[in-house]
Amino acid sequence: MTEKPPGDLHDEGSQWYDGEAGPLVRPYAMTGGRTQPGPTGVPFDLIALVTLDPAAPGMDGDSALGPEHRTLIELCRTETQSVAELAADADLPVGVVRVLLGDLLELGCVTVSRPVPPAHLPDERILREVIEGLRAL
Amino acid sequence: MASEHVEAADDISALALKILVAGGFGVGKTTLVGSVSEIRPLRTEELLSEAGQLVDDTDGVDRKVTTTVAMDFGRITIRSGLALYLFGTPGQDRFWFIWDELSQGALGAVVLADTRRLEDCFPAVDYFEHRRIPFVVAVNCFPGARPYGAQDVSRALDLDQGTPVVLCDARDRDSGKEVLIRLVEYAGRMHTARLLDSVS
Numbered sequence: 001m002t003e004k005p006p007g008d009l010h011d012e013g014s015q016w017y018d019g020e021a022g023p024l025v026r027p028y029a030m031t032g033g034r035t036q037p038g039p040t041g042v043p044f045d046l047i048a049l050v051t052l053d054p055a056a057p058g059m060d061g062d063s064a065l066g067p068e069h070r071t072l073i074e075l076c077r078t079e080t081q082s083v084a085e086l087a088a089d090a091d092l093p094v095g096v097v098r099v100l101l102g103d104l105l106e107l108g109c110v111t112v113s114r115p116v117p118p119a120h121l122p123d124e125r126i127l128r129e130v131i132e133g134l135r136a137l
Numbered sequence: 138m139a140s141e142h143v144e145a146a147d148d149i150s151a152l153a154l155k156i157l158v159a160g161g162f163g164v165g166k167t168t169l170v171g172s173v174s175e176i177r178p179l180r181t182e183e184l185l186s187e188a189g190q191l192v193d194d195t196d197g198v199d200r201k202v203t204t205t206v207a208m209d210f211g212r213i214t215i216r217s218g219l220a221l222y223l224f225g226t227p228g229q230d231r232f233w234f235i236w237d238e239l240s241q242g243a244l245g246a247v248v249l250a251d252t253r254r255l256e257d258c259f260p261a262v263d264y265f266e267h268r269r270i271p272f273v274v275a276v277n278c279f280p281g282a283r284p285y286g287a288q289d290v291s292r293a294l295d296l297d298q299g300t301p302v303v304l305c306d307a308r309d310r311d312s313g314k315e316v317l318i319r320l321v322e323y324a325g326r327m328h329t330a331r332l333l334d335s336v337s
Contacts, residue, residue: 027184045242046181046210047153047222082153082222084210088179095184113151122152122244126219127325130154133215134318137173137310 027096030068035095037102044098046084049113052076064107068092069100073109151218156320157239159226159264160249161257165277165307166225167209169249173313174211174223181208183235206232208239213317221317226261236264245271245324247316249307252276252285255293262294271324273301275316299323 028035037043052073065073071090075081081089087097104110158166171178183206209225224239226232240246246265250258258274265272276290285293287302296302301319305312 045155046224046239047155047242049151049153051151080151082212082220084181084208084222084224085179085212087181088210093182093184113153122154124325124329126152127321129219130215130221130321131318133219134213134221134314134321137213137314 027093028099030066030092030096031099034099037099037105044083044101044112045114046094047082049080049082050076050086050101051080051111051113053109053111055108064103066100068096069104072097072100072104076110152220154219154221155239155243156221156223156317157226157236157243157246158223158249159236159246159258159261159272161251161254161261164249164251164257166249169247169275169277169305169307169313169316170209170211170223170225172308172310173213173317175214176212178209178211178225181210182206183208206235208235233264240265240268240270243270245273245320247320248272248274250274250276250290250294251279251282252290253279253282255290258294262296266297271320271327273303273316273320273323275303275305275307277307278304 050072068090072086075086075089083094083097083101086092086101087094090097092100101110101112105112158169160166167178206227208227211223213221213223215221226236226239246261248258248261248265262272262274264270274290274294274296276285276287278284287304291300291302294302301323303316303319305316307313
């Protein structure tokens with residue numbers, strides 16, 4: 001081991017990393033270095049709901065989409081997902097998911113709901129529904 | 138236009154509501170989320186970049202380009218198109234800026250307290266009081282902890298009058314449900330009171 005100079009680490013399939021080493025791809029490499037969503041620039045809330053647009057253009061062979069984009073699309077295919085769920089299920093940091101969702105929104109693949117504005121709590125009817133729903137759990 | 142897509146989603150009127158679960162380290166936030174959630178608590182990671190470096194002076198992490206803060210969350214589906222999301226907030230004070238994002242549009246918060254170290258929940262109480270976010274204090278009754286009444290806790294925390302204090306067992310689903318019901322009721326009352334204030 002120690003006889004080898006550091007430069008030889010890649011020789012003979014020598015594994016200098018393992019499962020404990022963490023990600024070898026910098027997270028924002030998946031977004032081409034972007035840390036903010038594209039021109040639309042809407043910061044998606046953690047509970048913003050992402051729905052696959054049924055009228056979305058065919059995504060097969062679209063070179064604008066990376067594997068992580070496709071993962072998100074697949075996760076949305078079965079049901080509407082929140083941004084937080086997408087991040088957890090795709091095992092990607094929320095910041096990265098936001099950028100990727102910005103791409104998908106611009107391409108017209110998904111729709112994203114707006115969060116409830118702070119001053120506008122849902123009306124009483126909804127709150128009563130929530131309380132009754134919780135009681136019934 | 139992208140904005141049209143955003144509006145299109147409103148047509149299906151799917152609504153997600155957010156409740157925060159705050160409190161000191163190890164007080165049972167994730168336990169509470171887990172006991173009421175219909176899904177195993179999921180974990181999201183938020184990357185800390187410049188914002189984090191300003192407040193993060195921990196030695197030895199400066200070689201990392203980014204570091205992460207984890208948040209556990211759960212979900213309760215009330216009906217199709219109406220879901221409640223519960224977020225356990227990061228316990229460490231240095232992650233306040235994450236709270237600002239989390240509390241945007243939140244219905245309210247549960248501040249979990251342990252009477253053996255009540256001071257751990259002071260920052261959370263201050264935070265929600267200053268931002269006028271409706272919250273309830275849920276005292277997680279750990280076995281072996283001396284039992285206190287809700288009144289005692291309310292006085293010790295110097296809570297505003299009307300802020301509910303609930304004794305609970307974070308491991309118990311029914312107990313957790315009760316805490317959430319009290320919070321939603323209280324959030325509704327606060328909201329109505331503010332509406333009345335604004336028209337008078």
